[in-house]
Amino acid sequence: MIIDIPSTSASDVAKRMVELREKHGAVALGRVLTLVLVVDEDDAEDAIASANHASHEHPCRIIAVIRGTSRGSTRMDAQIRVGGDAGASEVVALRTFGPLTAHPVSVVVPLLLPDNPVVVWWPTEAPAVPADDPVGQLAQRRITDAAACKRPIAALHDRVSGYQPGDTDLAWTRLTLWRALLAAALDQPPYESVRSARVVGGADNASADLLAGWLALTLDCPVTRTKATGVDGLLSVRLDRESGPIAIERPDEELAVLTAPGRADRRVALPRRTAGECLAEELRRLDPDDIYGEVLVQGLSRQEETGKTTRTKAKAGR
Structure with missing residues (x-):
């Protein structure tokens, strides 16, 4: 009506x-x-x-x-x-x-x-x-x-x-699935420190900046934010450790590939989230999101940006 x-x-x-x-x-x-x-x-x-x-x-x-x-x-x-x-x-x-x-x-x-x-x-x-x-x-x-x-x-x-x-x-809310995958991957042996990290995403992708800030704050290691041309979303994350890197690469808007030393590559669902889905997630809590606040205020300033952009024909979502 x-x-x-x-x-x-x-x-x-x-x-x-x-x-x-x-x-x-x-x-x-x-x-x-x-x-x-x-x-x-x-x-x-x-x-x-x-x-x-x-x-x-x-x-x-x-x-x-x-x-x-x-x-x-x-x-x-x-x-x-x-x-x-x-x-x-x-x-x-x-x-x-x-x-x-x-x-x-x-x-x-x-x-x-x-x-x-x-x-x-x-x-x-x-x-x-x-x-x-x-x-x-x-x-x-x-x-x-x-x-x-x-x-x-x-x-x-x-x-x-x-x-x-x-x-x-909502640029932060779009990272929930990425953060969950990375946390789960690090929760598997060998339990090693991350020496450095790299986040690749579109030049204007705010979620990529927040993810880089979160990694820098959480892992306390150098994090490079690489700005890619030809995409408007988040493309990949790489965590370098002594035994080898953990990486998530998403060439399209639906599926990503998770790689880790000693384990077979795994395809995981990582779809682009709609505003309605992100809004529903935010309405589940009415208390302050302290982690977002720390990443915004402290984490963004700790990331490093590469001067060279990565050219790709792939189109990834946020």
Whole structure:
């Protein structure tokens, strides 16, 4: 069910949702959190679809603040989506225009679920300091996505000075499978120290920078971050040890090859993760991700970049 409410206010939208619940039972009360999206019109539907995907694991109220043109008079058009059009959630899409585009918090507060945690997600460009943003101040968790920014690496490094506990980035979440594979490989004999490591990925791949930072911080060894041309994702990781290297190479977006001394090469599933999958993972926890914070603040500065790029025709995903 989709209900359009043109030229309205947040308080009127809240009243309409109460009427829907009382009349039709359409809006369920069993929500575990409020998920707020702040996004431009061009990216709104993709972001709402990702949030709907995550809602199947975490039933929530999704409030999508969609920024329209800042010119003209103040106006807000609302749309309520429930049932099959909203996954396992209820979606309130608020399209703001005029001066109202600069004050999203004023339309969000009346629609927050009482006594429920709040998570804010900026699917594309985000504030320089998410925790200081008026909408970000409402939230226990603040999720950004450096990979979706125009300059991903610059956006990632901009997060360093403004980091506050509760911040996270989907460029980090995309590394969960890579980190699990590497940790499992190192947990097998021989239990040797890693002398050096190398991460190869696209020049603008923020996940590759974070992985290099994580390895440098965790293994306390030199880590080289090599920027590859012809790819936009993470290509390979190599850990050098006395008995020989452990390596993961992913030539495509689905499968990778894990090699280690004394063991047969193993093909492992390592698919490119969608924004919805990453968002669902982040919503499983509402406490600060301390490891991400340490990698962002301390690990990024410990990696070394090669001046020479690697040319390849392969296309790998993040």
